[in-house]
Each structure stands twice: as C-alpha cells, then as structure tokens.
Amino acid sequence: MKRLTLLSLLLLFVYAAYSQHGPLQKNNIPLFGAQIFIEPGQSPELIDSWFQTLHDNGMNACRIRMFESYMLQADGTWDFTLFDYAFHAATRHNIKIYATFFPATEKTDIGGWKFPVDEAQKDKFARFIQALVTHYKDSPALYGWVLINEPGIDALPDTPFIRDSYADWKQENPSKEYKSNGYPVLMDTQKQKFQTDINTSFLRWIADEIRKYDTSHDVHVNNHAIFQNYGQYDFPAWRTFLTSLGGSAHAAWHFGYFDRQQYALAMLANAEIIRSGAGNLPWFMTELQGGNNTYSGLNAMCPTPEEIVQWLWITLGCESKGSIFWMLNPRSSGIEAGEWTMIDFQGKPTERLVAAKEVSQAVTANAALFREPHIIPSGIDVVYFNESLWAESLMAIKDDRYPGRQPGAVIKSPVACLRALTERGLNAGLKNINEYDFTQHDYSGKSIIIANQISIPAKYRESLETFVARGGTLLVEGLTAFFDEDLHNTMNTGFTFEKLFGGNISEFILKDNLFDVKANGHTLPTHLWYGHIAGQQDAVGVHTFGKGQVIWLPSTVALGAFVSGDYRPLSDYLVSVLPHSTSAISFDKHYSNMLMRTLKAGKETLVICINKSERQENVLLNNLPETKNRKIIYANTGCNITGDKLMMSPEGVLVVQL
Incomplete structure (x- = not known):
C-alpha cells in the first residue's frame, strides 16, 4: 500500500510539473512545433514515432486537427481511440497539444467550414464541443484549444444560418438612403461590416461553449491570408474571449502580393499585424509552411532551410511565443496528400526540420532572454x-x-x-x-x-x-x-x-x-x-x-x-x-533587403538582423550600446559583429545579445 501511495504521489508530481496550468502567458518560453496529421490507417506505433521525432528535434508543441468525421459513429456517439493514441504519445514525449475543432465536413474540404449551414448543424457542433472537451480537458498533453481552422472567407455562403443572421443584424444596423447633408447612398459596405461582425460572434460562441466545460486551457484562433482578409477581423473584440492570438502565414497560399525575395518582409508585416491585434494577449504563429506544396497552394515552392530560420526569427523578433509548422507528417489522401511536410517519406528529418531545431536550441539555451522581450519602439x-x-x-x-x-x-x-x-x-x-x-x-x-x-x-x-x-x-x-x-x-x-x-x-x-x-x-x-x-x-x-x-x-x-x-x-x-526615436539602434543609412528588429529583454538588448539581398553586406549601426557582455545567440556562416558593424552574408541571420 505504501508503495502504491508513493507511486501515486510521484505520478501526481509528474502530472503537476508537466500539465498546463492556465492559458499561455506572455512570459512563457516560446513554443516550437509542427502539426501532426492524424487519420485512419495510422498505427499507434507510427503516431508515437512522430512525437518522438518532434521531441528529438527540439520541438515541444504540436497542433492536431480533431476531425469529427474520423470520430463520429452511426449512433451519434464519438470514438476517440485514434486521437487517444496521439494524446498518449504526446504525454510520453512531453509534447504540448493545441487541439483544433474540425466539425464533420465533406471529404474534400481541406480547410473546414467557417459557419454552420443552419441551427441544427450549429447544435451538432455544440454537442461535439462538449464531447471533445470533456474527454480531453484532463489530459496532461492538452495545452490549448483552437476554435476553428482559419476563420475568414472570400464570400459568405447563401445558407439559412447566414440569411437569418444577416436579417437580424440589419434590424440593428439599417442601411442609409442619404447622407446627413442630402447626398444619396448608392453603394455601401453593409455586407462587409456584417461579415466582420458574424466572424466575431461565431468565434465568441465557440469560445463560450468551450468555457462551459474547461475554464483553464488556452483558447486560441488562427486568422489567415491576412493581406486579403484583414477587413474581416476585429482583433480588439476577439481579445474579450481569446487568451492568445495566432495566424497562418503560408508563403505559397498567402503571400501572392510579394515575390519570393520579399517573403521575409511579408512575414514581418504579417507578424506585426498580429502582434498589434493581440494587444496585451500573447501571440504565436499557428501555421508556418514547413515543406513542399506540390499541387496545392497558389504558388508552388519548397521553403529553404534558410527561409525556415528567417521566418522563425522574424516572428520571435515581433514578440511571438513561437511557431508551429504545417506540418510534420504528410496526409495520405486528397488535396495536399504527400505535401507540406518536415520529414521525408521514410520518416527522417529534412534539412528544414534540422534548421528549425537549431533555432529552438538557441532559444532554449537562452531562455531568460526570450521569456518576455519587448520591441524597442521607433515612435x-x-x-x-x-x-x-x-x-x-x-x-x-x-x-x-x-x-x-x-x-x-x-x-x-x-x-x-x-x-x-x-x-x-x-x-x-x-x-x-x-x-x-x-x-x-x-x-x-x-x-x-x-x-x-x-x-x-x-x-x-x-x-x-x-x-x-x-x-x-x-x-x-x-x-x-x-x-x-x-x-x-x-x-x-x-x-x-x-x-x-x-x-x-x-x-x-x-x-x-x-x-x-x-x-x-x-x-x-x-x-x-x-x-x-x-x-x-x-x-x-x-x-x-x-x-x-x-x-x-x-x-x-x-x-x-x-x-x-x-x-x-x-x-x-x-x-x-518624421520624428522618431534618435536613441534607438538603427542603420546608418538605407540598406536594400535588410530587415532588423531590436528588442529589450530585461537589461539586455537583442538585435535580430536578416539579409535578403544577394550580396554580402557590412551594416553600420547607430546607437549601439557599449557592453562587455556581447554574445552571439545565432549566426549563419559569414554573419558576425565587430564593433558597430554587422557582417551579413546573403540569406544570413544574425542574433546578438548586447
């Protein structure tokens, strides 16, 4: 009996040390991870091997789409066995899970629906939320819930739910026929305003349903295609029901306004929009492109290891709490089959995964610096x-x-x-x-x-x-x-x-x-x-x-x-x-295709610099503090700092503590 008691106490201690107490905080060490794609046909051993791969490559988090279609039984109940394998494996390998609600949809629907067709489908979703949350809320692997995948859609569908919601909304927001000074209103943006409001109200509804059964874990959502969809997002309103904010930033899907050399700039702009939208909430990049998009996506590409590193440091330079790649392992069938992955078809880490591991190791080795750094504003x-x-x-x-x-x-x-x-x-x-x-x-x-x-x-x-x-x-x-x-x-x-x-x-x-x-x-x-x-x-x-x-x-x-x-x-x-801070670290002149973020971490200053030009650049910095504690946190070959000068190789990244 004493041995059983001691074992129970030990298990409780391990659970308390590992499990998540409350939502993600701004002073947490950043998360690094990748989506693990769970689907029928996978064995428990195969699923376990992916979590082992995450752990062995410096990653401590993952995201899982909780496909209701793979759980729902003919009698209306749910069989969670397949996803239980993943949660058990995550617990064994100390991987935190962000679980994404993915209510039943068509087989060919890779993104999931954004709104129910009618109230009956909404009620079914509510029952699924209850079943899923009550089943997994006590799992030591659960870290947070993602409300729904990538809210935001080109045009609202013509469904009973949307029609009824719009009719109700128009009662409170009637259209104007004339301006107050008499000019007629021939066009208006009522439908766009409604789309923004219904996005917010539906996301709030999902969050409220989760909180009926789980009041402790993180509640998160990932916007997407930010440069096309930002008009649909009311981030200040979202802060009232989220505990962290995220986003999807896939170069192949979302950066169509930019050429490849500008993808780092696009990532910076994307990250800055989300950082501002998050306000006092923590944020992280919920989806980053991790591999090849062969037939899916709008622009076929495979990120280079250098781009993987740049994207990770850019988000960290915008105060993110990390990034999760889409994805680790390939899905087997349908659109995106065999694409986007960070492991090869033999399950071995690619150069991209190894590159991400190096960033994770650099952050882990300097954890105190990355708990809660703040951008030094230019004004x-x-x-x-x-x-x-x-x-x-x-x-x-x-x-x-x-x-x-x-x-x-x-x-x-x-x-x-x-x-x-x-x-x-x-x-x-x-x-x-x-x-x-x-x-x-x-x-x-x-x-x-x-x-x-x-x-x-x-x-x-x-x-x-x-x-x-x-x-x-x-x-x-x-x-x-x-x-x-x-x-x-x-x-x-x-x-x-x-x-x-x-x-x-x-x-x-x-x-x-x-x-x-x-x-x-x-x-x-x-x-x-x-x-x-x-x-x-x-x-x-x-x-x-x-x-x-x-x-x-x-x-x-x-x-x-x-x-x-x-x-x-x-x-x-x-x-x-323009007036701006004259004491902040900056370049002595304009350097084309050079990106830099400077942050304050306690008494230390962090400089993150990325060279997207095709040549070696020697960059002179203004206002560099004199310090004896200068330390290189991360550097590509050919990147270094000497005095007030940064030596930056093409595609290079340099992270320095001053």
Missing part, C-alpha cells in the same frame, strides 16, 4: 483601415496594367512604408487604426503614417485631430480619404479632414505607371496618381494643427516604391520628415 506606426479594403473590394478592377487599380493596393502601400523604414533598421509598427492608443496626453516625437487608405470614416476625425493637436506628426499619402464610409467622394460631398489637413484636393491626375514627384528635396518614384492640393503649387502640404503637424503628400509614392522596387528615396524621405 513610428503605419496604420490601415478595414473600410479601405472594403471600398477597394467594391471599386477596384483587375487592371493588369496598373497595380494601383487592382485589389491589394491599399495594403501594399502601408507595407511599402513599413519596408522603407525597416530597411533603415527602425522598428515601425503596422496596425489597425482601432488598435492605436489615442488616450495619451502627449504625442510629441510620435508619428503616424496613413498610406493610400482610400476610405476613412468621419468617426476617426476626432481621434486623428487629438493625436496631432497633442504633438503628433501625421503623414498622409496617396488617395487617402478619397471616399467616406459610404463610398462618397469626400472632395465632392464635404471634406471631413479639411481642417486637419489644412486644405482640399483640386484633382488627382493619372500620369503614368511610374513618374517622379519632388518633395522636400527628395525625388520620389510615384505610381499612377499625382494629387494637386487646391491653391498651392508644391506636391506636399505641411499644416500645423495644435502642437503637431500634418504632412500631406497626395500622390501614390508608396506604391511607386512597391512598383519600381526602389525603396531608397521613400526611406530617405520618411526618415527625414
């Missing part, structure tokens, strides 16, 4: 508006001659500004306007860039005026505020921002695919449109408002950088006119 934030994406989706056409007239221009412009600043080593933020803190009393030294945000609702006038009046600098670029929230041309129906911007537009003139604009002594490549500010000859208007100023450059210079590929003029211009 510059690039903001975007959901309404601009909605307007673009209704107004833009697929004009192959001019990217500015195609869908995507309203996010390419902010990303271009982010790149221009990042290539100076500055930590610029990229965030939704609703995530910016307008409650401060002093914005001296702070800058906001609004780049080609073609629709800005009048409700934001007060916040922007407050920001500038209290000392902030607002730079407005491109066709910003061309439309209001109801797609009226603002210059024709009463310009809401005339007082703040200090004027109005006489006209926007389409000139050429690329032409030059002179601004403050800089010559800027510009795409398509030149904006004339009424009553002045200069291309730029500078207006003092309260303690701050507005710099108005109503020509599409950000798209000019994006289309031309020449970011140096835009970079030099932004750095010359």
